[in-house]
Amino acid sequence: MTESVAQNATPRIPAWHWTIVGCAALLALLPAVYTVYRGYEAIGGVAQINGTLLWTLVQNTIVYALLAALIAGCIGTTQALLIENGRLPFWGFWRILVALPLVIPPYVSALTFLTLLRPHGMFEKWLVSNGLTEFGALPFDGIFGVFGSAFVLGTSLSPYVYFPVSAVLQSRSQHLSELARITGASTTRRIRHILLPMVLPAMGGGMLLVLLYALADFGVPALLRLPTFSTAIYARYAGSVDRSGAALLSIPLIAITALLIFVQDRFFGHGVTQINRSWKPPVTQQFNLKTVLFCALITVSVIPALGVPLGMLLTWIGSPVSAVERASIMPFGSIVSAAGRTLVLSFLVATGVEVLGLLVARVLRHGGKLGYAVGRIAQIGYALPGIVVGLSVVLMLSAFVPALLGGIIPLVIALTIRFLPQAIQGMDVSLRLVTPSLEDAGRLLGQTPLGVLRYIIVPLSASGIRSTWALVFLGLLKELPATLLLRPAGFDTLAVRIWMPTSDGFVVSAAGPALALIVCAFVPFIALQWRTSEHLKTQS
Amino acid sequence: MTPLFVRVASIALLVVMSACGTQATSGVNESVNDSSTNLEKRTLVVYSGRSEALIKPIIDAYMITHPSVNVLLKAGKDNELAATILEEKNTPQADVYITTNFLTSLALARDGVFVAHTVPNAAEIPAQYASPEAMWTPITLRARVLMYNTDQLTAEQAPTSIQALTDPKWAGRVAAANSTNGAMQAHIATLITRTSPSAVQTLLTGLVKNNVTFFGGHTDVRKAVGSGEFAVGLVNHYYYELQKREPTDNKVGVMYPDQAEGEMGLVLNATAAAVVKGGPNTADAQDFVDFLLQPDTQKLFAELNFEYPIIPSVPLAEGVTPLTGLKIAAFSIADMEAQVPAAQALMAGAGIP
The missing domain is CATH 3.40.190.10 (Periplasmic binding protein-like II)
Known part of the structure; x- marks a missing residue:
């Protein structure tokens, strides 16, 4: 039996399927390889890099990423521990609240923090005008640099840790913990032997995601004056007609990220957390000092990522501006059309990437050694920060297919490379739910491979497909650096519409598109929540 | 609670998507001025190293006086856009390049991506800022x-x-x-x-x-x-x-x-504009550059952005220190x-x- 399955493994994937997946892998691989080549070529050339600057970049980038992961880890885990014991009043509300920072792009958060907390900023001025301090007495310049940036990003990305930790807690903690209590284990013992071994891997996995995000992050360090690889690559890209300096700076960043991916693959790659079917919904709602205190703590924990950005954006709407800034404030109609463009582009690319991801994930699982290799190669975009993907597509196309430049195609290619890995991983997880024998049955009963895909695989992994799509869509909506580099003239997405006035120092003009982006991000967010709720419903 | 939540969300998505459906098809041709929906319009693509806020009022003024032209703006950094123009040399996408630094236009002119164009009032431009071959035109100082x-x-x-x-x-x-x-x-x-x-x-x-x-x-x-x-x-x-x-x-x-x-x-330093060689709409590109040098537009640069107009006869904005002296x-x-x-x-x- 095993033998026959093994024999069937290869024919199950038709030639057209292989071709598409092969093209996707090539598409993902070639620009990266070419960028490294161009960078390597530039070594020792005009595009020199100051050694001190390089060392600063390495330090800043790594410390920034580690700190952000630590902050997100602490906040996300604490939130999960407080919420998932199921004793809080309005339990469902808190679960949605701590996930909500997902809809606010970290660079929007950074922008609001910058305005509020910069030296001589809103807060310091308020303190001074009330006689509480004088200018320069308090270290407001702390908002700049590695700590400020890590704080803003870490708080924004706490859902990345909250989700896996809460899933683990839902799946097993109640049972085991109760069992341990009944058998007389002390609290310390229960924490050490049950809670920690369960929570730590999930927390680590979530923190690694934050780490990867931070390595690639462009907006937050650019706004908070932290020189990292991403910002330095952009500075080289924007400041010089010669692109090879930017390519050269990309190499260390690709190396650091690739190393991290390797670590992730090695230690967290296969630990997928599914909500266990035996999970029981929360026990009771308890109103007492302790639970009210917990609720207050959770509220405080989302103030930086949710309260500050939303509050600031809303106050900016309609606040007075100088004559020159007035010209850059977008009329409502322009915001709506930019939102339309962003939604349509994200919708189409997310859908395309999703289909491609499904095809690649199939090859990855059933394509033998070759399939595994091709599937891994297609995920190389994961190790390429948005700024590097953008740069590499520009370099590649201008060297070999300049006719494609200038239109929408380069942007679509870059976004595909950037988000394909996320789709492949999501699809891979979803496909594990489908037993191979079901496929064989479908084929035996006369279905074509396409029919099997359509009538068996897709319906059976629908919820995973939906949540993967929602995550990719959410990422696309907020994508900034690759879009900034590759957008055709006149094709500005909301993220670009936030960035352009911001880079001119016009924060009030950024408020309208930022709020529009947050509203748009609600769509995939709700889809994600829906999925979790459906799980809960089928299980209760 | 959930089904209602979901239904509202799906309806909202559908409404948004259908509302954007029409936008999507014309998305790439979206103008800086969204009120213009005339399909007959000619498109003019401007790459600008001047920051968006400092060029958009001028483009808006151009579109008001030239209702048949729809200007698409890509604002960025001088060198970033210069590199883009070089990469697009064989399939030019831009019609006009505007830079905050006339040195960039000199370098690009040498690479042969511009076409010579003499504005009608070229004689008024101080010679030391001008391109000898009229490959580009200074706009402001x-x-x-x-x-x-x-x-x-x-x-x-x-x-x-x-x-x-x-x-x-x-x-x-x-x-x-x-x-x-x-x-x-x-x-x-x-x-x-x-x-x-x-x-x-x-x-x-x-x-x-x-x-x-x-x-x-x-x-x-x-x-x-x-x-x-x-x-x-x-x-x-x-x-x-x-x-x-x-x-x-x-x-x-x-x-x-x-x-x-x-x-x-x-x-x-001088800001400058140039007509891209082989661009999709050279005629309007030349007209646009002429427009930038007209006294009324030069006055806009002076009054909106307090720059020194390259045409000396155009008065400075009030309070700006004159260069003479x-x-x-x-x-x-x-x-x-x-x-x-x-x-x-x-x-x-x-x-x-």
């Missing part, structure tokens, strides 16, 4: 000045030269634009032609040692000086004028530097342009972001 916060410094205390910024007493109190900025690059290139590479290297390392903060753009600099975060900022002159007119944080003064005996004088650093465009790579290398070498 900018002066490199020091602005300062008047709460922190009096006019007597303000530094009077760029060199003075390396004095330890200004440590941590000065802001400037970073190496991506065209005006900054041109400034350094000019300094190299007027002094020597090693002197400029000493100056730049002195600035870095003095903890000068380098921002992505001059607006950040002017806002930071206006708010008092920094005492002094090295900017183009109109950033001072803009900050002075802000509703808040407007206590700023200006110093036109290097005016004393033996000092090099004020460094100027100031000592201007002598320059030759070709010499300056030759030093741009050196300027970039020196800035990178000094560790300026």
